[in-house]
Amino acid sequence: xxxxxxxxxxxxxxxxxxxxxxxxxxxxxxxxxxxxxxxxxxxxxxxxxxxxxxxxxxxxxxxxxxxxxxxxxxxxxxxxxxxxxxxxxxxxxxxxxxxxxxxxxxxxxxxxxxxxxxxxxxxxxxxxxxxxxxxxxxxxxxxxxxxxxxxxxxxxxxxxxxxxxxxxxxxxxxxxxxxxxxxxxxxxxxxxxxxxxxxxxxxxxxxxxxxxxxxxxxxxxxxxxxxxxxxxxxxxxxxxxxxxxxxxxxxxxxxxxxxxxxxxxxxxxxxxxxxxxxx
Amino acid sequence: xxxxxxxxxxxxxxxxxxxxxxxxxxxxxxxxxxxxxxxxxxxxxxxxxxxxxxxxxxxxxxxxxxxxxxxxxxxxxxxxxxxxxxxxxxxxxxxxxxxxxxxxxxxxxxxxxxxxxxxxxxxxxxxxxxxxxxxxxxxxxxxxxxxxxxxxxxxxxxxxxxxxxxxxxxxxxxxxxxxxxxxxxxxxxxxxxxxxxxxxxxxxxxxxxxxxxxxxxxxxxxxxxxxxxxxxxxxxxxxxxxxxxxxxxxxxxxxxxxxxxxxxxxxxxxxxxxxxxxxxxxxxxxxxxxxxxxxxxxxxxxxxxxxxxxxxxxxxxxxxxxxxxxxxxxxxxxxxxxxxxxxxxxxxxx
Numbered sequence: 077x078x079x080x081x082x083x084x085x086x087x088x089x090x091x092x093x094x095x096x097x098x099x100x101x102x103x104x105x106x107x108x109x110x111x112x113x114x115x116x117x118x119x120x121x122x123x124x125x126x127x128x129x130x131x132x133x134x135x136x137x138x139x140x141x142x143x144x145x146x147x148x149x150x151x152x153x154x155x156x157x158x159x160x161x162x163x164x165x166x167x168x169x170x171x172x173x174x175x176x177x178x179x180x181x182x183x184x185x186x187x188x189x190x191x192x193x194x195x196x197x198x199x200x201x202x203x204x205x206x207x208x209x210x211x212x213x214x215x216x217x218x219x220x221x222x223x224x225x226x227x228x229x230x231x232x233x234x235x236x237x238x239x240x241x242x243x244x245x246x247x248x249x250x251x252x253x254x255x256x257x258x259x260x261x262x263x264x265x266x267x268x269x270x271x272x273x274x275x276x277x278x279x280x281x282x283x284x285x286x287x288x289x290x291x292x293x294x295x296x297x298x299x300x301x302x303x304x305x306x307x308x309x310x311x312x313x314x315x316x317x318x319x320x321x322x323x324x325x326x327x328x329x330x331x332x333x334x335x336x337x338x339x340x341x342x343x344x345x346x347x348x349x350x351x352x353x354x355x
Numbered sequence: 356x357x358x359x360x361x362x363x364x365x366x367x368x369x370x371x372x373x374x375x376x377x378x379x380x381x382x383x384x385x386x387x388x389x390x391x392x393x394x395x396x397x398x399x400x401x402x403x404x405x406x407x408x409x410x411x412x413x414x415x416x417x418x419x420x421x422x423x424x425x426x427x428x429x430x431x432x433x434x435x436x437x438x439x440x441x442x443x444x445x446x447x448x449x450x451x452x453x454x455x456x457x458x459x460x461x462x463x464x465x466x467x468x469x470x471x472x473x474x475x476x477x478x479x480x481x482x483x484x485x486x487x488x489x490x491x492x493x494x495x496x497x498x499x500x501x502x503x504x505x506x507x508x509x510x511x512x513x514x515x516x517x518x519x520x521x522x523x524x525x526x527x528x529x530x531x532x533x534x535x536x537x538x539x540x541x542x543x544x545x546x547x548x549x550x551x552x553x554x555x556x557x558x559x560x561x562x563x564x565x566x567x568x569x570x571x572x573x574x575x576x577x578x579x580x581x582x583x584x585x586x587x588x589x590x591x592x593x594x595x596x597x598x599x600x601x602x603x604x605x606x607x608x609x610x611x612x613x614x615x616x617x618x619x620x621x622x623x624x625x626x627x628x629x630x631x632x633x634x635x636x637x638x639x640x641x642x643x644x645x646x647x648x649x650x651x652x653x654x655x656x657x658x659x660x661x662x663x664x665x666x667x668x669x670x671x672x673x674x675x676x677x678x679x680x681x682x683x684x685x686x687x688x689x690x691x692x693x694x695x696x697x698x699x700x701x702x703x704x705x
Contacts, residue, residue: 241441241443243439243440243441243443244443244445246408246410246430246437246439246443247437247439247443247445247504248445248456249409249410249429249430249431250408250409250410250430250431250433250435250436250437251431251436251456251457251460251504251508252431252457252460252461252508253431253456253460254431257460261456262445265447266445266446266447268447
């Protein structure tokens with residue numbers, strides 16, 4: 077009994093250490109975002125202070141409002157996610173199910189694009205976009221993001237499609253369903269979990285992306301990850317505002333995570349009884 | 356639906372690369388018939404069913420349903436219902452939604468779907484489970500759900516791919532009997548794939564026996580049992596299977612282990628043959644073939660004896676009360692009409 081209790085306490089203590097290490101930067105950002113600039117720089121750090129929403133008010137409604145940048149981020153991330161999913165779901169289905177010439181090569185290409193170091197292709201991408209006049213445009217950035225998110229999404233989804241037994245589809249054909257109807261009514265509902273997981277990953281990647289955004293965006297389209305650096309300048313860093321923007325940028329991600337969690341877990345349990353009557 | 360569901364296979368060939376899964380298969384199924392495709396695994400019976408369903412295309416040959424060439428017709432346009440070995444239920448739908456799916460695809464109005472689903476579920480006794488998901492059903496209930504989904508549409512052909520193989524022994528026997536009744540009451544043509552000769556014997560009106568990509572015999576179970584037309588079928592049908600003993604044929608008699616047995620054959624001459632003897636057709640008789648009892652398997656009402664006849668192993672079934680002891684020497688014989696003769700080279704019946 078006591079040995080068990082000791083073990084539980086030990087496990088809790090270890091978890092607490094890990095949790096604290098993981099949560100510290102977030103807690104620190106939240107705390108800083110509620111401080112005044114002088115409180116942020118106080119040494120030793122003030123743990124007890126009068127919280128203020130000044131930083132939030134300034135970054136949202138002040139002269140250098142980041143609201144347009146948040147909107148940019150939303151448009152880019154949602155756009156990337158929607159286009160990616162519209163193309164990745166049929167592509168993954170085709171790779172998992174259909175037999176066609178060059179299938180092996182296509183599968184390899186999908187993976188190969190993941191092996192390139194991103195820094196190595198920034199310049200070519202920049203040149204391509206400049207030539208077609210898409211620098212500092214939504215379609216330009218979304219196009220570039222697609223080149224990473226699409227292979228990744230396809231690769232992730234294929235394994236979900238492959239898990240569905242062939243017989244399930246054949247049963248649907250014999251029941252009178254067309255291939256498209258089968259995909260829509262029988263296959264996709266069963267890979268819901270996988271689709272939810274993929275959406276979360278694609279959205280997060282697009283939302284958090286900085287490297288390409290900083291090079292390929294400009295004054296019209298400037299996602300929040302890039303705009304944040306307005307608060308870092310040669311003379312000073314506006315820590316409270318930077319922290320406030322960080323917290324704001326984190327919010328959609330946290331919300332998405334909480335909402336999708338249910339789906340992700342559900343997706344896992346659907347897998348447990350997949351195939352219904354399979355031994 | 357009587358008068359519908361007539362099937363003809365004309366010289367169907369199926370190649371998987373260099374390997375011939377089917378080497379020219381021909382058979383006809385009459386409307387309303389319960390037709391079994393029987394054979395060991397890899398013999399081509401499932402491939403035949405898949406070609407009939409339209410899930411695979413034959414390399415050559417034609418498939419006719421109700422005198423119409425459907426060789427290149429899509430599966431969904433063939434008006435065929437099928438029960439898969441794995442049942443292939445849709446796990447995200449309830450039992451009712453599963454059963455309703457083929458009707459929805461046929462664009463039936465909602466007001467007709469609900470009663471049809473109830474009716475089909477009642478026929479297979481799962482009408483109390485309509486709101487469950489397949490994952491919440493037992494194996495037997497899943498099997499019934501798959502059956503209901505197949506019968507709800509009143510298709511002209513009803514295909515079953517080893518539907519009982521995932522059930523335990525007791526349930527399999529019960530379901531087997533119900534399946535037969537169900538097929539009779541619906542009057543639908545059924546094509547049934549199985550590797551279990553007992554299932555085929557009990558269920559089928561007629562059956563086709565497959566061996567390595569060919570049909571070796573088509574007939575009623577009784578015909579196939581009584582006159583197997585190859586060594587392979589003889590060794591496959593019956594439990595325990597037929598004894599197949601190399602012997603010498605001399606002027607209408609066969610010589611096994613030095614003992615002469617009369618046959619129904621009358622041709623003169625001498626040659627090597629394989630003699631087929633059903634374990635149940637052998638009887639104890641004075642002055643017959645001498646044999647030593649090696650092993651007794653007592654099955655309660657009957658026993659199966661492993662006999663050593665001068666080095667040849669022969670199995671024999673005897674009724675209860677007639678059982679000799681292990682190690683005893685007995686004398687056995689068989690009636691001429693119970694002796695099957697096969698050609699050892701062509702493996703065909705003589």
